[in-house]
Amino acid sequence: MGWDSKLLLDLFATAFGWWYIIIPAVILGIIVGAVPGFNAANTLILLLPLTLSMKIELAMVFMASLYCATQLGGGIPAILVNIPGTGGAAATTLDGYMMAKKGKAQQALVLCFTSSVFGGLITSVVVVLALPYLVHLSFYVRSVEMVVVMLFGLTLIAVVAAEDMLKGLIAGFFGLLIGAIGADQIFSTPRATFGFLELYEGVPLVPALIGLFAISEALTMIDQKTILTEEGQEKAAKARWADTVEGLVISVRQWWLITWTAFIGLIIGIIPGAGASIAAFVAYQQARTFSKTPELFGTGIPEGVLAPESSNNGVTSGTIVPLMAIGVPGGSTAAVMMVVLQYQGIVLGPRLFIQNPHLAYGVFVSMVVAYIFMIPTIIPLARYLSRVTLIPTQYLAPLIIGFTIIGSFAPREYIFDMGLALVFGIIGYIARKTGYHVTAILIGVILGPLFERYLMRALRISQGNIMVLFSSTVGNFLWVLLLLSLFLPYLRQRRLRKTRAKGAAEPSDS
Amino acid sequence: MRRPFVPRKRNVGLPHGGEDPALGVTPPRTHRTNETYMLTELDKEKNKQKPIGADLVIPGIAIVFTIYYLSTIWNLRWEAKMNGLAVGGVLLILIAILLVKTTLQVKRGEARLSMGHLLYPLESQGRRFGLIAAIVAFMSVLPYLGLTLAIFCFMCSTMLILGVRKPLYLLVTAFAVATGGYVGFIVILNTRFPHGVVENILARIF
Numbered sequence: 001m002g003w004d005s006k007l008l009l010d011l012f013a014t015a016f017g018w019w020y021i022i023i024p025a026v027i028l029g030i031i032v033g034a035v036p037g038f039n040a041a042n043t044l045i046l047l048l049p050l051t052l053s054m055k056i057e058l059a060m061v062f063m064a065s066l067y068c069a070t071q072l073g074g075g076i077p078a079i080l081v082n083i084p085g086t087g088g089a090a091a092t093t094l095d096g097y098m099m100a101k102k103g104k105a106q107q108a109l110v111l112c113f114t115s116s117v118f119g120g121l122i123t124s125v126v127v128v129l130a131l132p133y134l135v136h137l138s139f140y141v142r143s144v145e146m147v148v149v150m151l152f153g154l155t156l157i158a159v160v161a162a163e164d165m166l167k168g169l170i171a172g173f174f175g176l177l178i179g180a181i182g183a184d185q186i187f188s189t190p191r192a193t194f195g196f197l198e199l200y201e202g203v204p205l206v207p208a209l210i211g212l213f214a215i216s217e218a219l220t221m222i223d224q225k226t227i228l229t230e231e232g233q234e235k236a237a238k239a240r241w242a243d244t245v246e247g248l249v250i251s252v253r254q255w256w257l258i259t260w261t262a263f264i265g266l267i268i269g270i271i272p273g274a275g276a277s278i279a280a281f282v283a284y285q286q287a288r289t290f291s292k293t294p295e296l297f298g299t300g301i302p303e304g305v306l307a308p309e310s311s312n313n314g315v316t317s318g319t320i321v322p323l324m325a326i327g328v329p330g331g332s333t334a335a336v337m338m339v340v341l342q343y344q345g346i347v348l349g350p351r352l353f354i355q356n357p358h359l360a361y362g363v364f365v366s367m368v369v370a371y372i373f374m375i376p377t378i379i380p381l382a383r384y385l386s387r388v389t390l391i392p393t394q395y396l397a398p399l400i401i402g403f404t405i406i407g408s409f410a411p412r413e414y415i416f417d418m419g420l421a422l423v424f425g426i427i428g429y430i431a432r433k434t435g436y437h438v439t440a441i442l443i444g445v446i447l448g449p450l451f452e453r454y455l456m457r458a459l460r461i462s463q464g465n466i467m468v469l470f471s472s473t474v475g476n477f478l479w480v481l482l483l484l485s486l487f488l489p490y491l492r493q494r495r496l497r498k499t500r501a502k503g504a505a506e507p508s509d510s
Numbered sequence: 511m512r513r514p515f516v517p518r519k520r521n522v523g524l525p526h527g528g529e530d531p532a533l534g535v536t537p538p539r540t541h542r543t544n545e546t547y548m549l550t551e552l553d554k555e556k557n558k559q560k561p562i563g564a565d566l567v568i569p570g571i572a573i574v575f576t577i578y579y580l581s582t583i584w585n586l587r588w589e590a591k592m593n594g595l596a597v598g599g600v601l602l603i604l605i606a607i608l609l610v611k612t613t614l615q616v617k618r619g620e621a622r623l624s625m626g627h628l629l630y631p632l633e634s635q636g637r638r639f640g641l642i643a644a645i646v647a648f649m650s651v652l653p654y655l656g657l658t659l660a661i662f663c664f665m666c667s668t669m670l671i672l673g674v675r676k677p678l679y680l681l682v683t684a685f686a687v688a689t690g691g692y693v694g695f696i697v698i699l700n701t702r703f704p705h706g707v708v709e710n711i712l713a714r715i716f
Contacts, residue, residue: 166608167565173601174572177579180597184590191586191594192579219641222672223634394672395683397641402665402687405645406657406695406703413702418649422642427571429638433628436568452593459592 008128011362015369018061022370025065026377032066033073034085035407040070044336056344060363063340064320065370067333068120071276071313072374075112079305080105080388081227081400083213087205087446088276088312090439091284093213095297095304101228102300103235105386110247111305113378118251119262119310120317121371126266127317128364131325131353141271143457144469148478149271150451153278155482156285157443159489164435171431171440178203178441179448185456198416207408207417208445211424212431212438214404218397219429227396228389236389244382250302257303258310261287265311269318276312277443283311285485317367324352324360559619561626562612569605576601640671656706657696662688 015022032043044051044063051059074086079096092112099108141149154176158168181192182202193199221227228236251258261283268279287307288297297304323334327348341348346359353360391399408421428438462468470476576598583591615621629635648664655663665684674680695701696709705713 166604166611167568170569170572170601170604170608173597173604174568174575176597177572177576177594177601180579180593184586186589187587189586189590190582191590192575192582215645219638222637222641223631394669394674395679397672398665398668399683399687401641401645401668402661403690405648406661406691409703410695410699410701415649415652418645422645422649426642427568430564430567430571430628434564434568448597451597455593455596456589460589464588 007357007361008365011358011365012369014358015061015362015366018058018366018369019373021058021062022065022366022373023377025062026069026370026374029066029069030073030076030374030378033070033089034076035403039086040067040333041336043070044333048336048340051340052343056341056346057359057362059340059344060337060359061366063333063337064363064367065373068313068316068367068370069374071120071316072113072116072309072378074312075116075305075309076109076385079108079112080385081214081396082217083400083404084209086276086312087209087442088280088315089308090213090277090442091280091308091312092305093439094284094308095300095302098298098300099302099305100386100389101232103228103232103237103389104243104300105236105389106243106382107247107250107302108300108305109382109385110244110379111251111302112309113374113382114248114251115254115258115306115310116313117371117374118255118258119265120313121368122259123262123266123314124317124364124367124371126263127321128361128368131321131361131364141474142472143454143461144472145475145478146271146454147451147458147469148475148482149278150447150454152478152482152485153281154440154444154447155485156278157281157437157440159285159485165486165489167434167436168440171436171438172444175441175444175446176448176451177444178208179445180452182449185453196416198412198414198420202449203445204412204417204420205446206411207421208424209442210404210408211421211426212428212442214400215421215425216428216432216438218400219425220432221393222397224393226390226392233390236386241383244379247302247382248379251306254303254306257287257306261307262310262314265314266318268311269315270321275319275446276315277446279315280308280312281443283307317364320363320367324348324363560615560621561624562615562621563623564625564628566609566612566623567628569608572601573605637671637673641668644668644671653704654706656709657703658688658692658708658712659706661691 028043029040032040043066051063054062070086071088074084074089075092075096076085078084078089078092079100082093082097084090084093096108096112099105154172155169158172159165179202181199183190183200190200226233264283264286265276265279268282269276284297284304284307287303288294291297291303293301319334320337323338325348327338338348346352346356388396405418405421408417409415411417427441430436431438431441458468459466462471470479579594580598583594612621612623616623644664644667647667648660651663652660662684665687666680669680669683674683692709692712695703696705
């Protein structure tokens, strides 16, 4: 598994020569990522007849470019209308939408695009250079560690997303239980399906996402004339090219934040099963922890957009690492790629890097090239995309509901899923109004089936001994981190309260 | 509305230098003003209390769902119920902590069990219920009208509910969405949306 500079240059030259494949894939990926209900995996499934008929190198370039672009596209509706296009963009809503409300949508979009591009670019380059060593990371994470990783992710979301941690945890565990609806994985016995056959395979994620984010947001936004604040309306109306430039300058100044949060995404992406949604929240939480102004997170600051977007794009190259190196797909999109590779008779694993280095390394090089092509394709559009925030809610709310409710039908083609989206929309509306963050519920629903799978695997290996969850060093280290993430915010808040009380008492003393 | 009891002492030294009407001195304001003042004082007291009744709606739904979930797994083998018991158990413990916290806040007078922020602003509630009704109506008529006509009617009705009165804007927006839905989901993606009169006519033309 080695590489030489000549091979690398050759790969770059070939990848640039495939611009006619990469640019359409990037444009399609951005559109797909921006539409809730569509993601890279289901689009690639739809396009299987096309990719299966292509030459395998071209098919991989097309799929990898589209995958990278969807992660970037997911941030667009997250910023403009508080609806993440993909699960990985859920954390972007926290500060991105707040920036849009202040009339800084254009700047937020530029920050999203630049951090996505540079985060993805950096991690893709690192993967190309360090691929043989990175593969070993996935060997250390087994079912026990995955259970803790899932709980850790959920805890972080509860801490980050909700104003009240207890409410955040309730929302997260409620989502986790909703995610456990459906037949169990061993005996296929239906659980909590309310008698609906449509829930036998579990709660479909697209109607859950559309309901919790799109419909609930539309039901909430009708209280105001526009989604913008009064000050925001003035700023948004005066948006100029200078705002795009300002966004670029902020991104350059925050290069270090973009770099290290991208690496968080890369490491989490390499672990099979953990995904962009967890990576983005971990990055957001870490950015807040190391920030000089942690209290400003959630109010609409650039760092709150840069960290999750850089991280979720770091995941893209990470998920393909175990696929190419050990034949284990890191996520659903990588699983579709695996289908195409196996159809063409490619044997995945370490030998691939010796027998077919052009294909093995070529995927990652094409990702680097795709990110380079994204810069001129998407950044100039930020100014025009930001105009969406100026649309009055009496038009915007029906548009959101109209498009997304149709989108909830598309993946499984059941009218039932539209009804499910409405139910989730009402739950999401109540959650929004009462401070139970919808993101925590959604991440719970996403992680529910995965959590059960890893928990069952760990328990079956140990013949039902629950102590197996505390049997590994890596797992125990993660348990400690989980407890720290629960108690540190509480202790910090208590200290802050004491300092404030002291500050209030001092003037009266004097 | 029952008038709240206000002790006499509180009326002494009211704004505008007024005195208690019960003492026989004509106050420099009407009785109505005095009552408004008393209510405002009480309102201020009330406003200091956080309305947290609505915060219990999600935990309420979660409790009902957890009980239902547990009832469906009770007789299954341990492999099928372990996850539900673990997650449901933690969820019930968390809700119990919230209930204790809420009870203590109400007892201390820091909060009151009102539905406050969930129901207000009241003027939006009608439009909100209208939107929900329009979604339900859309799903009901979709198999008969087909996607294009159903989404056109849905867009028109929801925009009317939200106050759009300009026919041109209303029709153009609804037409654009219906066209987008037809081209995107039926022509390009070939999804199995129910076909109605519009889809059948267009299929014959193209």
